[in-house]
Amino acid sequence: MMPNEAPHSTRRSISFAIVGSGGAGALTAGAILMEAAGKAGWYGIMNRSVGAQIRGGEAAALVRLSTRPVDCMTGSFDILIAIDWHNANRFAAEMPLAPDGLVIGDPANGDVPETIAGPGVSQAYIPFKELAGSLAGGRENMIAVGLFVGLMGLPIETVTSVIADKLSEKGEQAIETGCRCVQIGVQQAAQLGSSFTLETPATSQTGRWLITGNEAVGLGAVRGGIRFAAAYPITPATEVLEWLAPALTKVGGTLVQAEDELASISMAIGASFGGRPSITATSGPGLALMVESLGLAAASEIPIVVVNVMRGGPSTGIPTKSEQSDLNIAVYGCHGDAPRIVVAPLSVADCLFAAQWAVHLAEAMQVPTIVLSDQSLGQAQVVVDPPTQLAFIARRAVVETVEDEGYQRYALTGSSVSPMALPGTTGGQYTADGLSHTVKGIPSSNNLDHQSQLDKRHNKIAGFDYGNHWASIEDNGVAGADADFTILTWGSLTGAAREAMATLADEGIGVTLVAMRLIAPLLKDKLVAALEGAQRILILEQTHSGQFRQYLRANCDLPGEVQHFHRAGPQLIGPAEICTRIRNWRAS
Amino acid sequence: MMPNEAPHSTRRSISFAIVGSGGAGALTAGAILMEAAGKAGWYGIMNRSVGAQIRGGEAAALVRLSTRPVDCMTGSFDILIAIDWHNANRFAAEMPLAPDGLVIGDPANGDVPETIAGPGVSQAYIPFKELAGSLAGGRENMIAVGLFVGLMGLPIETVTSVIADKLSEKGEQAIETGCRCVQIGVQQAAQLGSSFTLETPATSQTGRWLITGNEAVGLGAVRGGIRFAAAYPITPATEVLEWLAPALTKVGGTLVQAEDELASISMAIGASFGGRPSITATSGPGLALMVESLGLAAASEIPIVVVNVMRGGPSTGIPTKSEQSDLNIAVYGCHGDAPRIVVAPLSVADCLFAAQWAVHLAEAMQVPTIVLSDQSLGQAQVVVDPPTQLAFIARRAVVETVEDEGYQRYALTGSSVSPMALPGTTGGQYTADGLSHTVKGIPSSNNLDHQSQLDKRHNKIAGFDYGNHWASIEDNGVAGADADFTILTWGSLTGAAREAMATLADEGIGVTLVAMRLIAPLLKDKLVAALEGAQRILILEQTHSGQFRQYLRANCDLPGEVQHFHRAGPQLIGPAEICTRIRNWRAS
Amino acid sequence: MNLAQSDTFKAADYRSGVSPIWCPGCGDFHVLLSFTKALAELGTAPENVAVISGIGCSSRIPAYTNCYGFHGVHGRALPLGAGLKVARPDLTVFVMSGDGDGFSIGGNHFLHACRRNVDLTYVVMDNQVYGMTKGQPSPTTEPDWDSALSPGGTGLRPFHPLVIALASGANFVAREFSGDIKSTTRTIVEAVRHPGFSFVEILSPCVTFRPDEKAWKNQVHVAAVQATDDPARAARRIMTDDGFNTGVLYRGARKPYDQHVKDSFADPAILEPEFAI
Amino acid sequence: MNLAQSDTFKAADYRSGVSPIWCPGCGDFHVLLSFTKALAELGTAPENVAVISGIGCSSRIPAYTNCYGFHGVHGRALPLGAGLKVARPDLTVFVMSGDGDGFSIGGNHFLHACRRNVDLTYVVMDNQVYGMTKGQPSPTTEPDWDSALSPGGTGLRPFHPLVIALASGANFVAREFSGDIKSTTRTIVEAVRHPGFSFVEILSPCVTFRPDEKAWKNQVHVAAVQATDDPARAARRIMTDDGFNTGVLYRGARKPYDQHVKDSFADPAILEPEFAI
Ligand SMILES: Cc1ncc(C[n+]2csc(CCOP(=O)(O)OP(=O)(O)O)c2C)c(N)n1
Ligand SMILES: Cc1ncc(C[n+]2csc(CCOP(=O)(O)OP(=O)(O)O)c2C)c(N)n1
Ligand code: SF4
């Protein structure tokens, strides 16, 4: 069944996947297409999926291009090109084809596996291997690039220039061969015909950015004022650290590689005690090791930022896949009452905002702050408009000079934030302490000292003005009686919720979104106000036990009817499922 | 104002304190009185309070004797004897005197400090130093013992025999001098007269036990089947470990001293993997270090028991004082969804029950189990009736023989508990893993494997039959319309609640108690049933932020009106305060 | 499969059906081979062997064996193994992990395991890199090895596992190269037979992130001097070696840890008299 | 109190008004004295000195000084101090803790601090016991020391801090006795002046839980041989010493860690071009 005669209409968004075994270059192909599309004026998002093999296993690039900014995949794919079928079954579950989708294989590799070819899905065969073999140094993945270029109607010059750039180190010959392969692919596509042409982007505006969530966290942190990082690598957070290492050196800061997470968080606390805004990044197992010192930072009131890029849990779990199940440990995971800030980015691009805001909050309140990103944000790459400059910069209350002997490091002030003396300040000497202490920091087991310092640490957070950044509150433009659904979610599921809302808008179903960026403290009054009048609230989260729902419930009553859509990773809750939920609810 | 002419009525319960600076022997005096009273048929409880000084600082023994079993101090003291007044102010806050109380000082040390002598409190002066000095080797604390013996009417022969026992190593002379001092004290008491005579105990039954909460935890654990312990000392949990060390050796087990808590919990997991029921004990900072491996135990389904004796937090906090603020980390402190069991003893004596039950639960469900004791239980010593034998013993489902190659370590069974193959069992070989895994334990990032194993780990706990041990549900015998208060609490505050209920019963105020022993999982249905019809619920907890209340709220709705009485340590919520709360509520 | 019936075992009897996630050419394949050969030579039934690991490419090894295995968390393999051996002295216990797992996050347990001298064998597959997390410097990495996390190199003096083992009291210390199956097999056998804590460092190339390590096969050489039982002498010798000496370097005679859980237990009632008054 | 005005400082200028919780006679009083004397000799203003510690009796020392202090959590003093020094190279940084804090729970950071060679001075008050938790064996405790937690003794070989320091790459290694104020003061001064990571172990008796250690004052003796700059030689010497040699045992010349935070910063905008397409 060749899609030769398919009607030639354009699409606002196309999702495609390219898969192959190790070394086949599927990921490179995806990267070339993303960058070219971005240069040519489209937006995009790309995820990678790799097998258990450290190297040499199967790999897939999952790409979505659109005329408008996109925050998530759609959940199904329009086109899938397989350079080979190794581990097709694993991919089948991860990348279902749309009902009118197209799958392309190499006839040399046999038929499209049944798990992949669903009903209604078109199939086509292109002899990648043979075609690549026809050129010295020819590569199958480049033929695939050409196929996509042809099918979607990307401008070939842009693709060529990206290839020239990417292969510049490999020399003229490699570039030429690459471009030839692309041309061959384009020709093949022309023979197939296409119902997958992308709409022309509104403006052919230049200057877009190509950035991953982990890089965006790093940049946001440095913009916010971070100058010291301590590192212990862990999937899927390592890229935050690897990006920060040279970046900090460039701006005059530094990154230290620590022996473990106990050391990395301690180094960050030490550096921050010295007055330098400090960060570390980790994932669940590392965060678990950090909670003791997180409590120290809370008690001694030393600001630090800990980025936690969540993966499947518990324990070692599924290191390469996403989940939102570190909410509990982030919010509750200290012994004693140790209030802290927890901030979650709402999209890949929002990673920058969230991280920069986190630095600002940590420093303003002298409190440990956790950025709860996850694998689906951190390791995804997007084409976005360049982010604007934000006003959030580290502004810590410090004492400049001390006149008398009365300096109180932990003074009880109106804001409950006490100006900090940095080492080197004459007369400001004090000892930071995790023991219960007096206003001067002197150890005390006195009842009133304990109470008043606990109050202080609670109040400085509870009384802070978080502006309207605590959540993103959005509607889908459908007015009137139908606007009776509210999606209440947090972090990375925001993209799927937005996508679902757009779809439901087309059906005339009004949906309001409350996507929480500030997880702790939970601003109960603001949340209740935002939900006022909500009839039906759908809570969305990617955890097995429903941690987010429990956390909300612990703090406030939700109005109206509440449904709860939650599940563990690795299968992300997608826009289509959300739509189905809401449609069914509406019908019930 | 000498209490010479006070009416000579007896009391069911007397609380007293004896204070002195380091070396004064206040703690020894308290211990002698406790043991003697216990031998003579009374019940009792004793706490210690020491200053910040490691040694040589002020110390106080806080004792309560009664004709009935007692689970807590009353909150105020009938008699206070001060060998000296060092740091009187600190003690003033900790040991307020009852309105008709008596304070006795040494005239050589000056007047009773104002902070101690409240209105209505009687004062008396005894020249301890001078009297002790009149005997070679005479000790002031022994004079104080004699005073108490005289005032309360303890049988002097019992006291003498306890002294003979305690000083047996110091020789005949020391014993004789000690007894002489006691006699002098008794004579002094006679001159004072007394309104503090203890009621004669109902039976002069012998065979009572003298035991601390930390020892009771140890004994309960060994009775439950624990044969391996790993140790890293920390206040106030060290005594659990120090008791276990020789005890385990005696029964054929062993205790290993580890280099840190990361090692201690790991050793316990390793030993349990080998089939030996295993334990470790710690306090907040140590538990914080253990949460990563707690998650491993949850994911790999290896039973272990972790005793956490809570102290003031966060961070190093107040190591020697009690608080209930590790509830959050115990319940929520793992990355990912890692369900576990959390059990809290309801009294010093219940430490044995809770620990033994914890071993049973851990082993039956192959799940990490936390015993949440606290300093006020662990370091208190009680005189109690010998505990009965309990049926809870470690009974782990193991496979004895494996016939084919199909052994599934993580098989999905009806109970969701999978029989474990212990090393040495032919054909049962498998690899325990913290990675998401298949039923055979093979690493898998497959969606369905992840989900089904998460379900299993949730279900085995949710579906278990905890009998009626999940809580102690009690009333105070007041029937009818007035029985409209319910106290909902957990762990160590149970004693104060019971005491308050007894007082309120005398006033005709009916109170029901729901004291939760099983903290996680929260048996929502049972709790809701227990609270059915409750009009006014008073939630009691010793935390600053109200962790217990939040936890309840996260899981279920409470009926009726709810009030919440909570505060951080170190000042424990006492029976009198609870009574006041309830009386005021009733009056409002 | 009732292996206890057979008298002798072949290396293959110690392999499970699980296929390794290792990259083709990874040195750890050789370690697995030597390890199973050593087990065959020792003749211990697979069910009486436990293989305990942490996290890393190397730490995946337990599942590839047909022994009891525990793939624990990162850095904690040694205390897992010690707890097991103390509780079950009848088992032959191996702890196997990598240079990151063992010397970075797990460094403290290494120190104290050497001191404690529990009778088990610790095999570290040293590839001088964090393989699993895609190529960061480990404690044994050379100071000038360039990587994303440490551009231009860490500048730090490499950690010297053998010296630390000696200084901390390990009872048996050896270095092997994964490519030398015969010698590695023999040394593992010897390590198991030697009482107390035996440490075997195996240089095991990471072909993916340290392709330069393929050259190791030309650099390693059998230790020029005989093993000694004097730790000070062994330390001095190793401190000045080139990092490529192989063979057994030290055999000590310290008494192994001897406080084990027994097989039969007394009634806990014997503990009660102390509480009676 | 604007001390920066004065030219010289007396030891007393480095003392705070907080009174120690230490038992009368505790060796740590002497350490505090030597420490403040050393600071006076160094002449660094108190506000430019930071004293970082963990948890234990010994770790209480920061609050007793008039310097900036950090009383952190148990075992993490070294990374706290390293983070501070890397972020604020202008400060004189001391890390001061005990044998439990430093060698038991903190052992891994000790290894890696020696390797990393950040320019700070690490003082361990070794009393061969956990004082704060009332008398359990520490890694440096003799194997036969009886205690509640290890009845009859641990039976374990004591940890040898100086050897481990040498084996891990510390740049300056010394042992002192707290009772010898003069020598301890001099060695602390020298340790600070020596570049890189300097380690000073001070034998400091715990009079309460180890009253036997009062005899140390008769046992210590100045090192019989001169300090060396050859770690292998130093290691051999120390491995066979009696534990009571005092003085500077090793002075190394390794380059200290040199990646510090600067005083002035570039605009982060310079990082943005890499993202533009
Ligand atoms: C607590 C924790 N921190 C970090 C990680 C991430 N991590 C997994 S393996 C590894 C390094 C492994 O290096 P090595 O032990 O040398 O093993 P190799 O992969 O080189 O064989 C790291 C840092 C983790 N799993 N857990
Ligand atoms: C994580 C953690 N574990 C255990 C403790 C309990 N603890 C406090 S101090 C200490 C030992 C201190 O020994 P050392 O460092 O030798 O100091 P010393 O008191 O002997 O000077 C321990 C185990 C703690 N505070 N935190
Ligand atoms: S990354 Fe390196 S260590 Fe890991 S499997 Fe591949 S070659 Fe082996």
Ligand code: SF4
């Ligand atoms: S317990 Fe020992 S170390 Fe601690 S203060 Fe007392 S004498 Fe010093």
Ligand SMILES: [Mg+2]
């Ligand atoms: Mg490695």
Ligand SMILES: [Mg+2]
């Ligand atoms: Mg000590």
